[in-house]
Amino acid sequence: MNRSLLHFQQVIFFILAVLLPSAGRPITPVDSFNNLVAGGDCSGFKDGPFYEARFSSPSGLAVDEKGDRLFVADSGNHRIRVVYLHENNRVETLAGTGTAGKADGPLASASFNGPNCLSLLPSSRLAVGDAGNGLLRLIDLASKKTSTLAAPGKFWNMAYSPKEDSLYLSLPKETELVRLDLKTARAATLLLHNDQLPHPKALCWYHDKICVADADLPTVYGVDAQATTLPSRFSVSLTAIGSGDHITELAASDGLLYALQAGKDPLARVAPAYAPVSLATPWDFIDNNAPGDLEPLLQFQSGTPVGFAASTIEARKLLIAYPGYGFQNIISVKDYDFDSTWYSTDSPLDFRYPVKKPPKTFRILMLGDSRLVNAPTLAEKEGKDPAWKGESLRIYTIPKRLELILNTEAALRGSDIHFEVLMLGHPGQNPAFFGNTQGLEVAKDYDVDLVLSLWSMVWMDYYSKPVDADGVPKALDGEYLLKPLSSRIPPGAPTRFYRHCLEKGWCQEGSAFPSNDYGKYTKMDDPEVYQDLLEMIGHALQVFSQRLQGMKTSGGLAPKCISVYVPHRSWPQDIFEDFWRELCGKYQVPLIDIAPAYNTLKTSFYPVNERDLSKHYTAMGDYLIAELLARSLIEEKDVPFDSTGDSVPGSGR
Numbered sequence: 001m002n003r004s005l006l007h008f009q010q011v012i013f014f015i016l017a018v019l020l021p022s023a024g025r026p027i028t029p030v031d032s033f034n035n036l037v038a039g040g041d042c043s044g045f046k047d048g049p050f051y052e053a054r055f056s057s058p059s060g061l062a063v064d065e066k067g068d069r070l071f072v073a074d075s076g077n078h079r080i081r082v083v084y085l086h087e088n089n090r091v092e093t094l095a096g097t098g099t100a101g102k103a104d105g106p107l108a109s110a111s112f113n114g115p116n117c118l119s120l121l122p123s124s125r126l127a128v129g130d131a132g133n134g135l136l137r138l139i140d141l142a143s144k145k146t147s148t149l150a151a152p153g154k155f156w157n158m159a160y161s162p163k164e165d166s167l168y169l170s171l172p173k174e175t176e177l178v179r180l181d182l183k184t185a186r187a188a189t190l191l192l193h194n195d196q197l198p199h200p201k202a203l204c205w206y207h208d209k210i211c212v213a214d215a216d217l218p219t220v221y222g223v224d225a226q227a228t229t230l231p232s233r234f235s236v237s238l239t240a241i242g243s244g245d246h247i248t249e250l251a252a253s254d255g256l257l258y259a260l261q262a263g264k265d266p267l268a269r270v271a272p273a274y275a276p277v278s279l280a281t282p283w284d285f286i287d288n289n290a291p292g293d294l295e296p297l298l299q300f301q302s303g304t305p306v307g308f309a310a311s312t313i314e315a316r317k318l319l320i321a322y323p324g325y326g327f328q329n330i331i332s333v334k335d336y337d338f339d340s341t342w343y344s345t346d347s348p349l350d351f352r353y354p355v356k357k358p359p360k361t362f363r364i365l366m367l368g369d370s371r372l373v374n375a376p377t378l379a380e381k382e383g384k385d386p387a388w389k390g391e392s393l394r395i396y397t398i399p400k401r402l403e404l405i406l407n408t409e410a411a412l413r414g415s416d417i418h419f420e421v422l423m424l425g426h427p428g429q430n431p432a433f434f435g436n437t438q439g440l441e442v443a444k445d446y447d448v449d450l451v452l453s454l455w456s457m458v459w460m461d462y463y464s465k466p467v468d469a470d471g472v473p474k475a476l477d478g479e480y481l482l483k484p485l486s487s488r489i490p491p492g493a494p495t496r497f498y499r500h501c502l503e504k505g506w507c508q509e510g511s512a513f514p515s516n517d518y519g520k521y522t523k524m525d526d527p528e529v530y531q532d533l534l535e536m537i538g539h540a541l542q543v544f545s546q547r548l549q550g551m552k553t554s555g556g557l558a559p560k561c562i563s564v565y566v567p568h569r570s571w572p573q574d575i576f577e578d579f580w581r582e583l584c585g586k587y588q589v590p591l592i593d594i595a596p597a598y599n600t601l602k603t604s605f606y607p608v609n610e611r612d613l614s615k616h617y618t619a620m621g622d623y624l625i626a627e628l629l630a631r632s633l634i635e636e637k638d639v640p641f642d643s644t645g646d647s648v649p650g651s652g653r
Contacts, residue, residue: 026414039329050089058321059305060117067313110146159203172199204250213247242271249308254315266298367431368454396619401626430458497532542587569615
């Protein structure tokens with residue numbers, strides 16, 4: 001079965017199973033990688049819910065400090081619009097009659113002519129580049145009145161400098177960079193016919209200075225303008241801070257300077273170092289923005305005004321007004337450094353989420369072995385090695401599928417809760433053990449609300465690592481491994497288990513025992529060995545759960561730990577499923593057992609396992625597991641879907 005057909009099947013299932021809301025049910029914005037903020041494919045004018053709102057060539061964007069309001073220069077409608085980000089992106093007209101004009105006064109009667117750029121100023125003011133009139137307009141958000149500040153001509157962009165209380169204006173066609181002092185309302189030309197910046201265009205406040213990019217040349221400069229003894233004259237120095245490719249707009253976030261470009265990389269970090277921003281989708285990773293015959297998500301032309309702003313409350317979340325053909329809308333794009341983690345299974349953590357949890361976000365941490373971190377193929381290719389040896393995509397893993405499903409369900413339920421599902425996995429290791437070390441650190445650092453621990457029968461940590469005060473294996477210690485095995489074995493169940501194995505001839509004294517040869521060592525039909533394994537694994541999982549209960553999230557509650565049992569074709573399901581049910585019951589750790597539903601649906605979702613690699617799951621298998629896991633979390637109220645914005649788990653189980 002080819003890759004494109006499987007992609008199609010996934011999309012169809014997703015639409016039928018998830019994307020069909022009941023009539024009249026409210027929809028809220030999705031918060032995944034690339035998302036609609038407001039608008040539609042076709043040009044028009046309409047206020048209201050974000051998915052019904054319509055724009056005509058939206059361009060300039062500005063976000064207030066609280067992150068509540070996104071102002072939009074709706075150029076084709078000659079209006080200034082507001083997207084209320086804290087009210088599920090509801091859209092409202094702020095000013096403009098819809099007819100081209102230049103009337104000042106109350107917002108209801110004020111008129112504009114093709115406004116193309118915006119800048120928020122102190123004291124609740126919004127500067128508007130009124131391109132069609134060649135005017136710089138001012139909206140007083142408190143008094144709800146419009147006035148005219150200056151008539152600089154048709155400028156491309158503007159940026160506010162808080163250090164100077166001035167607006168910088170770029171006029172690329174006139175080869176001019178102008179600074180307007182807001183205290184005196186005097187304008188001064190800083191650059192004119194400059195060889196380094198012959199056509200100054202994109203502007204942004206970054207690292208305590210105004211940065212400017214040329215329309216054609218690659219270098220981005222920081223501008224330092226000092227007044228001279230001559231009136232209205234300045235000494236201007238330019239410092240190179242980055243580089244791009246036909247930059248159209250600039251925005252700054254999290255110490256990084258981003259650019260929208262007409263070059264080959266439509267979105268890129270240009271300072272402190274150049275790097276394209278990879279556009280992640282739920283189904284694939286868009287190499288070069290448009291592989292094959294796919295329509296590009298972003299594509300900019302040098303002469304077309306666009307809007308670009310960064311969220312003021314969420315690091316590396318970028319807002320883009322994209323008035324391209326079939327894209328009369330505003331979208332958000334997250335830059336979580338996908339390039340360095342998208343194809344890799346070496347890093348235990350997946351995408352580099354911001355440490356600070358965004359508002360109204362519920363974070364889940366999934367712990368597991370190779371079944372979790374292996375980013376599988378959709379189907380094996382004849383004559384090629386399995387995908388995890390070089391072609392795998394993390395987006396197909398269980399955590400990423402779960403994140404997509406939960407966020408979609410939240411949107412369709414009308415909930416303003418967003419979900420992030422982080423992954424922490426180590427092939428061949430038991431999360432009950434590394435959860436007590438690295439897992440606790442990640443849960444604390446990333447303000448995790450819920451931990452899902454994938455079941456594992458690995459026990460060898462007791463014989464290769466020292467234990468802590470609670471008898472749980474700690475981090476690997478090279479010197480500890482040099483000690484004889486007999487002196488490394490902890491008392492209790494690990495010692496009993498080792499003695500049982502010696503007595504039954506399953507290992508030899510002084511050998512490299514234990515290995516994880518399940519067929520040789522587990523012997524689940526032996527009651528003594530069974531109880532030893534139950535205690536070794538169950539105790540570590542219980543300690544981890546109790547330690548989580550001693551933590552507090554930013555919402556004031558302790559993270560919850562739930563164990564997850566998923567069948568695996570390489571191991572006897574009935575034996576291990578019963579074992580895991582007994583373990584979680586005895587050690588009081590909640591359990592999600594999806595085996596019955598998984599067995600029911602696995603043939604319908606075929607292929608759910610790869611042929612090699614110990615029968616690891618395919619992308620179809622991971623999607624099925626994530627769907628069943630999401631259903632359980634929702635039904636048991638382990639994840640919140642209310643609209644309060646609080647990251648508080650439900651009271652299920």
